[in-house]
Amino acid sequence: xxxxxxxxxxxxxxxxxxxxxxxxxxxxxxxxxxxxxxxxxxxxxxxxxxxxxxxxxxxxxxxxxxxxxxxxxxxxxxxxxxxxxxxxxxxxxxxxxxxxxxxxxxxxxxxxxxxxxxxxxxxxxxxxxxxxx
Numbered sequence: 285x286x287x288x289x290x291x292x293x294x295x296x297x298x299x300x301x302x303x304x305x306x307x308x309x310x311x312x313x314x315x316x317x318x319x320x321x322x323x324x325x326x327x328x329x330x331x332x333x334x335x336x337x338x339x340x341x342x343x344x345x346x347x348x349x350x351x352x353x354x355x356x357x358x359x360x361x362x363x364x365x366x367x368x369x370x371x372x373x374x375x376x377x378x379x380x381x382x383x384x385x386x387x388x389x390x391x392x393x394x395x396x397x398x399x400x401x402x403x404x405x406x407x408x409x410x411x412x413x414x415x416x417x
Contacts, residue, residue: 297337297348301356302330305364313368321371324381329367334360 306326310318337352339345352360 294338294340295345296331297339297345297352298331298334298356298360299327301349301352301360302327302334302364305360306330306367309364309368317372321368325371326364326367329370330360330363333363333366 306323309326310321310323313321334356337348337356339348
C-alpha cells in the first residue's frame with residue numbers, strides 16, 4: 285500500500301516504481317558485487333532521468349500506477365540499467381548520505397572494517413613473470 289511521510293500530502297509514484305525495479309535487478313547481481321552498490325545511488329540516478337508522476341489521493345495513486353506500468357515500464361527498466369552501469373564504474377566513490385540513519389549505518393560499517401586484523405605477507409606475492417622460490 286502507500287507509504288508516505290506524514291509531512292507530505294502527495295507522493296511521486298515513480299519512486300515506488302523505480303524501487304521495485306531496483307529490487308528486481310539487485311536480486312540478479314552476484315552478492316559480492318551487490319554489497320558494494322548503494323541502492324540510493326541507483327534510485328536517484330534513475331529518478332533524475334524519469335518524469336515525476338505525483339498523486340495526492342487514492343484514485344490519483346491508482347491512476348498514476350496504471351500509467352507508469354503502461355507507459356513507462358520499459359523506460360524505467362532502461363533508466364535503472366543505466367544507473368547500475370554508472371554506479372558500478374565507481375563503486376568506492378565517497379558519498380555522504382543526507383539522512384542520519386544512513387550515516388550511522390555507514391560509520392558502523394567503517395568501524396567494523398577498521399577493527400578487523402589484516403596481515404599481509406609479502407612472501408606470498410610476487411611480481412608478474414617472476415618465478416616463485
